[in-house]
Amino acid sequence: MKVSLRVENLRIYYRTLRGYVKAVDGVSFEMGDEEVLGVAGESGCGKSTLGNSLILLKPPMTYMEGRVFLDGEEVPIWDNEKMRRFRYRRISIIPQYAMNALNPTKKLKVLMDDLLREHGSDFKSHTAEILRRLKMVNLPESVLNMYPIELSGGMKQRMVMVISTLMNPSLLIADEITSALDVSTQKAVIEMLLEFKSRGFVRKIFFITHDISVLYQIASSILVMYAGKLVEKASTDEILEKPFHPYTEMLISSLPKIGIKYGERKLKGIPGQPPPLLKPPEGCRFKDRCPYRHSKCDEEPPIVEISDDHVVSCWKYA
Amino acid sequence: MEAISTRRELLFFALRNKKMRVGISIFTFFVVLAIVGPHLTGYDPLDYVGPGYHPPCREFWLGTTTFGQDVFTQLVYGLRASFFVGLLGGGIATIIGLIVGFFAGYRGGMIDEILMMMTNVMLVIPTLALLIIIAAYLPYRGILIESVIIGLTAWPWTARAVRAQTLSLKTREFVDLARISGMNSIRIIAEEIAPNMMSYIFMVFILQFGGAILSAVGLDFIGLGPTRGISIGIMMQQAVLWNAIQLGMWWWAIPPGLAITLIVGSLYFMNTGLDEVFNPKLREM
Amino acid sequence: MMVLENVTKIYRIGTFGGKRLKAVDDVSFEIDEGEIVSLIGESGSGKTTIGKMILRLIRPTSGRILFNGKDIGQFKKNELKDYYRKVQGVFQDPFSSYNPLYKVDRIFDIAREEFFPDIGRNEWKNRIEEKLRSVGLNPLEVLGKFPHQLSGGQLQRLLIARALVMNVRFLVADEIISMLDASTRIDVLNLLAELKDSGLSILFITHDLSLGYYISDKTVILYRGSIMEYGDTEKIFNSPAHPYTISLMESIPRIDERWRMRSAVIQGKEKSIRNGRMCKFYHRCFKGDESCVEPPLIEVEKDHFVRCSKIGT
Numbered sequence: 001m002k003v004s005l006r007v008e009n010l011r012i013y014y015r016t017l018r019g020y021v022k023a024v025d026g027v028s029f030e031m032g033d034e035e036v037l038g039v040a041g042e043s044g045c046g047k048s049t050l051g052n053s054l055i056l057l058k059p060p061m062t063y064m065e066g067r068v069f070l071d072g073e074e075v076p077i078w079d080n081e082k083m084r085r086f087r088y089r090r091i092s093i094i095p096q097y098a099m100n101a102l103n104p105t106k107k108l109k110v111l112m113d114d115l116l117r118e119h120g121s122d123f124k125s126h127t128a129e130i131l132r133r134l135k136m137v138n139l140p141e142s143v144l145n146m147y148p149i150e151l152s153g154g155m156k157q158r159m160v161m162v163i164s165t166l167m168n169p170s171l172l173i174a175d176e177i178t179s180a181l182d183v184s185t186q187k188a189v190i191e192m193l194l195e196f197k198s199r200g201f202v203r204k205i206f207f208i209t210h211d212i213s214v215l216y217q218i219a220s221s222i223l224v225m226y227a228g229k230l231v232e233k234a235s236t237d238e239i240l241e242k243p244f245h246p247y248t249e250m251l252i253s254s255l256p257k258i259g260i261k262y263g264e265r266k267l268k269g270i271p272g273q274p275p276p277l278l279k280p281p282e283g284c285r286f287k288d289r290c291p292y293r294h295s296k297c298d299e300e301p302p303i304v305e306i307s308d309d310h311v312v313s314c315w316k317y318a
Numbered sequence: 319m320e321a322i323s324t325r326r327e328l329l330f331f332a333l334r335n336k337k338m339r340v341g342i343s344i345f346t347f348f349v350v351l352a353i354v355g356p357h358l359t360g361y362d363p364l365d366y367v368g369p370g371y372h373p374p375c376r377e378f379w380l381g382t383t384t385f386g387q388d389v390f391t392q393l394v395y396g397l398r399a400s401f402f403v404g405l406l407g408g409g410i411a412t413i414i415g416l417i418v419g420f421f422a423g424y425r426g427g428m429i430d431e432i433l434m435m436m437t438n439v440m441l442v443i444p445t446l447a448l449l450i451i452i453a454a455y456l457p458y459r460g461i462l463i464e465s466v467i468i469g470l471t472a473w474p475w476t477a478r479a480v481r482a483q484t485l486s487l488k489t490r491e492f493v494d495l496a497r498i499s500g501m502n503s504i505r506i507i508a509e510e511i512a513p514n515m516m517s518y519i520f521m522v523f524i525l526q527f528g529g530a531i532l533s534a535v536g537l538d539f540i541g542l543g544p545t546r547g548i549s550i551g552i553m554m555q556q557a558v559l560w561n562a563i564q565l566g567m568w569w570w571a572i573p574p575g576l577a578i579t580l581i582v583g584s585l586y587f588m589n590t591g592l593d594e595v596f597n598p599k600l601r602e603m
Numbered sequence: 604m605m606v607l608e609n610v611t612k613i614y615r616i617g618t619f620g621g622k623r624l625k626a627v628d629d630v631s632f633e634i635d636e637g638e639i640v641s642l643i644g645e646s647g648s649g650k651t652t653i654g655k656m657i658l659r660l661i662r663p664t665s666g667r668i669l670f671n672g673k674d675i676g677q678f679k680k681n682e683l684k685d686y687y688r689k690v691q692g693v694f695q696d697p698f699s700s701y702n703p704l705y706k707v708d709r710i711f712d713i714a715r716e717e718f719f720p721d722i723g724r725n726e727w728k729n730r731i732e733e734k735l736r737s738v739g740l741n742p743l744e745v746l747g748k749f750p751h752q753l754s755g756g757q758l759q760r761l762l763i764a765r766a767l768v769m770n771v772r773f774l775v776a777d778e779i780i781s782m783l784d785a786s787t788r789i790d791v792l793n794l795l796a797e798l799k800d801s802g803l804s805i806l807f808i809t810h811d812l813s814l815g816y817y818i819s820d821k822t823v824i825l826y827r828g829s830i831m832e833y834g835d836t837e838k839i840f841n842s843p844a845h846p847y848t849i850s851l852m853e854s855i856p857r858i859d860e861r862w863r864m865r866s867a868v869i870q871g872k873e874k875s876i877r878n879g880r881m882c883k884f885y886h887r888c889f890k891g892d893e894s895c896v897e898p899p900l901i902e903v904e905k906d907h908f909v910r911c912s913k914i915g916t
Contacts, residue, residue, distance in 0.1 A: 017327060042784040043755075153646075182645035182810040183854040191864050210784060213856035240858055254789045255858060256813045258840060262796040267817075269793075270786035273754050491694040492702045495710070495762075498658050498692055500684045500717035513704050 004204065005031035005171060010066030012046075012053040020062070021277045023049040025228035027066075028303075036197070036205045038219030038236065040212050040251070042274055046228040048096065051173045051208050053077060055091050071170055088119050092169040092202075096176045098160040102148035109144040112163060119167065126166060133162045133201075137192055154185055161192060165201045172202040176209055190218050213255060216240060221309070224248050227274050227285040230303070234310035244312040247286050284315065292316060331595045338595065341587030348581050352401055355394025363387065363395040363548040374569050381569035384560045392548050393573050399549040400531050400581070403465045407530030410469025412476060412523045419480025420507045424488060434481070440474040446536060453542035461544045468533045476522050483518060487511050517596040521589055528585035535578055550574045604804055605657065605690075605773055606633040610666035612652050612828075626652045628828035629666070634773070634821075639795065639805045641815035641836065643851075644825035650808045651695075653825075654777045657806065658692045659683070670773070688718050691766045695778035697758035701750035707758070708746055710765050718769060727768075734767040738794055756787030763794060774798070777808045792818055812855050816840050821906075824848050827883045830900065834907035844909040846888045882912065 008028050014021040023046040031037045039047045049061065054077060057063055063078040070090065076082040095101050103111055112130070113123035123130070131141055137158040143151060151159060157177070165172060174193065178186040196202055207219055215222050216236060223233040224245065232245040243249040250270045260267065272289040275281050281288065283298040290297070296315045304317045332338050361367045364387065372382040380389035422433040452467050453459060487493065488511070496506045512519070537543050538551020539558075553574040557563070562571040612627040627649040634640045644650040655661040657668060659675055668675050670686060678686055694700050701707060715727050722730075732742040738760045745757055753761075759779055766774055776795060780788045795805055796818045809815050815822055815836070822839045824832040824847065832845040843849045853863070882888070882895040890913045898912040 017330065042786055183812065183851055183856070184645065186856070187854040187862060190862075194864065211856065212785070213858045216858045217856050217862050251785060252858070254785050256789065256792070256817045257857060257859065258813050258816055258852075258855060260817060262793065262818045266793060267789045269788065269790035271790075273756075491696055491700040494655075494658070494660055494692070494694065495700055496702075496713070497660060498687050499710075499713045500687050501713065510702050514702065 002033045003030045004033040004071050005206075006069040007054075008067045008069075010050070010053065010068065011064035012049055012057070012066075013062050013064050014049075015060040015062050016278070019278055020064075022228050022280055023061075023277055024053060025277075025280070027225070027228075027230045029223055029230060029233055031204060031206070032220075034197070034203055035221065036194075036207055036219045038212075038215035038222040039206065039208045039225060040210065040215055040222055041225035043210060044274060044277070045225045046277075047208050047210075047225050048175055050225070051093070051175050051206055054171070054173060054206070055087055055093050056080075056083070088115070088164075088169070089167045090169050091171045091173070092164045092167070093173040093175065094160055094164050094177050096179075098157060098177060101160065102156065104148050107145055107147055108159065111148075112144075112166070115163065116166070121167075130162070130166065133166070136195070137162060154188075157181075157185075157189060158192065161189075161196065165196055168201055170203045171206060172204070173206045174208065178214060179209060179211065186214070187217075190214070194218065212240075212252060224251070227280060228277055229285055230311075230313060231286065232310075232312045232314075234306075234312075238310055244306055244310075244317060245286075245314050246290050246292055246316070284313075328595060332592070335591045335594055337587045337591030339591075341584040341589075341591055344580050344584035345588065348397060348577065348584075349401065351394060352397035355390075355397065359388065359391045359394065361388045361391045363392045367391075371565070371567065373567075380573055381567070383556065383570055384562075384565075384567075389553075389570055389573060392553050393550075393577060395548050396550040396553055396574065397577065399461050399544075399547065400534065400578070402461060403468065403534040403549075404527040404531045406462070406465035407468035407472065407534065408523060408527035410466060411472035411526045411530065412519070414469070415473035415476025415522070415526075416480055416512075416519065418473065418477035420484055420511065422477065423481040423484025424503060424507055424511065430481075433477070437474045437477045440471070441478075445471045445533070449533065449537055450540070450542060453537060459543070459545050461547060461549065464534060464537060464544060465530070468530045468537075472526060472529055472533065476526065479522065480515070480519075483515055484511055487514055517592070521592050521596075524585050524589050524592070528582045531578065532582060550578050604634060604636045604638075604671060605806070606669040607631055607653070607657075608667045608669065610653070610656060610663045610668060612649070612656065612661065613664040625828050627656070627663070630825075630828070630830055631666075632821075632823055632830065632833055634804050634806055636772075636804055637799060637802045638821065639799050639807055639819045640821045640823060641819035642806060642808045642823045642825060643810065643812060643815050645810055647827070648825040649828040650810075650825050651777055654692065654775045654806060654808050657775050658690065659686070684718070688769060689771055690773040690775070691769060691771045692775035692777065693759065693762045693766065693779045696782055697755045697762070697779075698750060698782075700762060701758060703750055706747055706749055707753065707761055710761065711768060714765060714769055730768050731764070734764045735761075737767065738764045739790065740764065754787070755783050756791065759783060759791055760794065763791070763798075767798070771803070773804045773806075775806045775808070778810070780814065781809070781811070788814075812840075812851060813857075824851070829883055830908075830910060831884065832907075832909050833900070838904065838907040842907075844903055844907070844914060845884075845911050846890050846913075847884045850887075882910075 010024055010027045012024040014023055027050060039050065041047045052058070053061065054068060057077060057080065068075040068077055075086055109123060116122050116126060134141060134143065139155060139158055143155065143159065148156060178189055181189065193205065197205060207215065209215060219236050221233065221235045222239045224231050224247065226247050232239065232243065232248045239248060240252060243252055254267055254269050256267060270289055275285055275288065284301045287293045287297040301313045301315050302318050303311050303313045305311050306317060366386045367388050368378055368382050368386045370382060370384050370386040372378055374381045378388050378390065380393060382388055418433050418437060422430040448471055449467060456463060493506060493510055496510050534543070534549065535551035535554065538549050539555045541555060543549055543552050557571045557574070608631055610627055610630045611625065614624045614626055616622045616624050630653060642650045642653060652661060656663050662676065670690065675686060702709070711731050715722060719727070735742045735745065740757060740760055745753060745761060750758060780791050783791060792814060795807065799805060807815065807819055819836050821834065822836045823830055824839070824845065826847050832839055832843065832848045839848065843852055880897050882891065882898050885891040885895050895912045898910050900908045900910045901914055903909050903914060
């Protein structure tokens, strides 16, 4: 696998009056070229923070340590000014509430022109390509002269996808983009995203969602986060067939599937809740909810390489 | 415990906010002046206590008027009157605005249409003209009447703003839950909706407070103020009437105008400052 | 127990209320005692409006909703209170279901004040604690807390416990698990299923078909305000008959089977016939043609109804 995104020991905290919230606490991983990496975890596990930190550190998000390399070049995520060179051109994002991300007072054409000018280009020089892509996502040319509110939710979603991939970024961060959609729209959006990738509009996708069954459809590997830490990462098929970490295992077995009825087979959730990230517990952060807990778990679990490209952070395998 | 710490957090941000600090300092200075001032002077604001045309000196801190009245005494009593108008007039306007806004927004339908029609009619009638007419018809005008008139005419924009806020709060699910819990409208408005708008209501009151003071100054200035007593507006009216500026009596002409400008300015400072305190997005970290 | 008869809700929209939007269009179905019915549809299908009409938060434009044979639209003060004593709802967003200024205990206090003023504080407290335990909450951990101190799952369970404390007979559960994490989602579902075993009827509103399949006895598939398919859950899931239901089934993300991806990005051919009487699904349907005019709801087998002109052809 040719590594094209490498994140080393990244720590991103939120500064609050009561101290630091350790949202991303020492996460390292690699992502291959032309890969779709799925990031899963419960809400508040730091997956969105991880994705957002790769493009823009908005206060109170604070860079603590760690390095990021994209296509062999270091990405200075701690330097807002230097990041301008990467933002949008090489790393782009479809934010969580993308539908509301468009400025309502500007026509889409003007909006795109502003954005392109911000990054040293303009609408004119991209017109042909924009029209081609609009056609691909089944949007008429006339939307360019409309205001964002004139578009339906689905149209806005497609528009945002076109806008955020216009500069053919190397890395696209998709933050919970399908979570609010119903199943048929969800499928259509994902199909479109994969089509964009196969046409080379984006090289790799960092796909954040809490829904593992969606990741099964789109991701080549899955990274599971829990309370700011990476707990397991492996290829999609492997992680779904034989999850190693107790958390991953419980998360997957809690998913309802067609064909399973309450009366026939009762599924179980994970008891308890994630720990507060302001003062996370010592050692393994999952220990309070883990059925396999033992005394060793009070120490920081090591990251174990089970096989090539399958890592897990648990004392069970150390 | 959490609620207290949230409140503490708000207080922390409030005291850290520059606009708030400037606003509160100026405002407090004038409040203290209005409270303590009358005890510092031995005079009555309308008494002729000294020589006329006297510039500030140790005896008369802000000089005297053409007729020998003490300007400082007039100013501190005038401040009292202004704060009274602000509190009562602003208070009445806020309360009427809240009641109309809450009911129009929450009940909707016909009640909303009728209340909003009334509000819009009030909104297009020029307030000052209305004030002049009402004031002109009253044979005796005290500061109390003046405050009530101002309060009764200043509420419409508050009603509209509160209605809009209520409409958006109404769609929150806890209001639905309150309805299926059998709570009646008044209780829902009082216990579920209003408390969530406290910060907003507070800001509305500050604006109404300042607005009422300004309206009173305007009325007084054109001679429709209290028939007895003193106020900042009357001081300004007198100063203009007796050519204080042309005669170089800056000590008579400037203090009342400056005081009003500073008070109203400090209120606006507090208002924008509060906006930043209550809205975490505007906070500077 | 709860019967919807030709319920229609029309909203006036546009600047001058000139346009009319049929959010719910002539919907009839019923929910029996001790039954869970899933109401499945995408956003804008009118499913939440139906839930709110049952809770009388919205009035239908026409049609009736009958509870134990009585029209709920006719209820006056005391009857309405009596209705709410038996029929309650839990909403989608657990965080917005609580007034952020009050402790969560307030939802129980209000219920006692409004519905059971005769029950003493201590007895009420015991009842709350008992029910909290039955929904898997530790009373010490949740009572006396503010909403933001608890998780979405805990808040949602508190609301269910509230319905239990009131001993309601019917519960409208509107997307109550869509905002919850997978790890707690299933526990809340299990809880609903257990309640059903104790005789409670539930209208389970969702856009997630696998969740609907997991717990419901009957399923209603709603599309733009109309019922497209209705009947026994097993029958609908095992032999879906309406093209819309079929496309929904194919779009469910599953972890045992991957989607068949369409190669072209362009999806759904726009069809040009603009006839108000055409089938609502016509413009997205792979089977649709000019003959799809006002399809009736046909019983294709026992307890299985489908609204499609192409049935049997």
